[in-house]
Amino acid sequence: MTPVVSLRGARLQFGKRTLWRDLDLDINPGEFFAVLGPNGSGKTSFLKVLLGLQELHSGTVSLGGHPVERGSKRIGYIPQQKSFAPDTPLRARDLVGLGIDGHRWGMRFASGNVNQRIDALLEQVGASDYAKVPVGQLSGGEQQRLRVAQALATEPQVLLCDEPLLSLDLHHQQGVSALINKQCHERNSAVVFVTHEINPVIDYVDRVLYLAGGQFRVGTPQEVMTTEVLSELYDSHVEVIHTNGRIVVVGLPDATTHFHDDAHATAGEEF
Numbered sequence: 001m002t003p004v005v006s007l008r009g010a011r012l013q014f015g016k017r018t019l020w021r022d023l024d025l026d027i028n029p030g031e032f033f034a035v036l037g038p039n040g041s042g043k044t045s046f047l048k049v050l051l052g053l054q055e056l057h058s059g060t061v062s063l064g065g066h067p068v069e070r071g072s073k074r075i076g077y078i079p080q081q082k083s084f085a086p087d088t089p090l091r092a093r094d095l096v097g098l099g100i101d102g103h104r105w106g107m108r109f110a111s112g113n114v115n116q117r118i119d120a121l122l123e124q125v126g127a128s129d130y131a132k133v134p135v136g137q138l139s140g141g142e143q144q145r146l147r148v149a150q151a152l153a154t155e156p157q158v159l160l161c162d163e164p165l166l167s168l169d170l171h172h173q174q175g176v177s178a179l180i181n182k183q184c185h186e187r188n189s190a191v192v193f194v195t196h197e198i199n200p201v202i203d204y205v206d207r208v209l210y211l212a213g214g215q216f217r218v219g220t221p222q223e224v225m226t227t228e229v230l231s232e233l234y235d236s237h238v239e240v241i242h243t244n245g246r247i248v249v250v251g252l253p254d255a256t257t258h259f260h261d262d263a264h265a266t267a268g269e270e271f
């Protein structure tokens with residue numbers, strides 16, 4: 001199987017601060033891949049590398065066997081949930097339409113084909129009923145469904161999701177994550193899902209990249225979400241409890257203070 005995302009010897013650092021290094025990773029079609037970690041550990045920066053918005057310090061990254069490029073149609077991107085202003089002059093279907101031809105300048109005269117495609121996308125995310133409602137009048141969950149539809153417009157090989165459940169209530173969290181998982185399975189897209197909290201997607205996640213303190217671990221949730229692994233990553237005792245199919249992590253320190261500083265690297269280590 002050809003991986004959708006490949007990183008080799010990847011390293012990202014800002015100044016003396018290394019977010020991650022020696023990252024070798026393949027993400028496969030149809031894989032639901034979660035990126036976890038505390039504030040400032042580099043989750044969004046990881047997405048930016050895949051979006052071609054952030055260069056690696058060293059190593060390589062490719063998408064579908066090609067170097068990453070900005071604005072690639074291979075990628076669908078669902079940004080963090082931010083509400084539209086109530087008077088935003090866009091209807092739900094206009095927002096989805098931007099995913100199809102938003103790269104074009106000037107007034108859009110939607111063809112029959114474009115309209116059909118918009119209808120199909122609205123249907124796919126269960127948003128047909130509010131197709132003509134101005135986006136600013138919709139609930140956070142309804143707006144987020146439209147962003148999912150917009151991100152799916154180009155039938156992307158990989159769907160990058162940056163905390164797409166933030167500020168959604170439990171009901172809408174379940175709806176949006178089920179929708180993203182559906183895309184993963186029915187269209188065989190890879191999903192890279194950045195989140196602080198694994199539990200809302202625990203039933204869907206195949207593998208996890210856990211970033212903390214300038215280090216990382218990759219594996220299944222069962223392999224990574226353990227007392228031993230997280231205590232090592234945080235350099236402090238952390239208790240991981242698995243209960244009723246959910247994972248509770250107790251005693252998390254402020255990991256952003258534990259970054260590995262290259263100034264303290266051992267002599268002879270290669271950077």
Ligand SMILES: Nc1ncnc2c1ncn2[C@@H]1O[C@H](COP(=O)(O)OP(=O)(O)OP(=O)(O)O)[C@@H](O)[C@H]1O
Nearest residue numbers: 014015019037038039040041042043044045046196
């Ligand atoms: N262009 C940049 N220049 C310098 N530092 C940066 C740059 N981009 C990100 N950083 C720093 O890198 C660290 C990781 O940022 P990033 O946004 O990737 O973290 P995150 O894990 O997504 O955090 P959060 O959970 O708070 O959203 C932060 O300390 C941030 O300030």
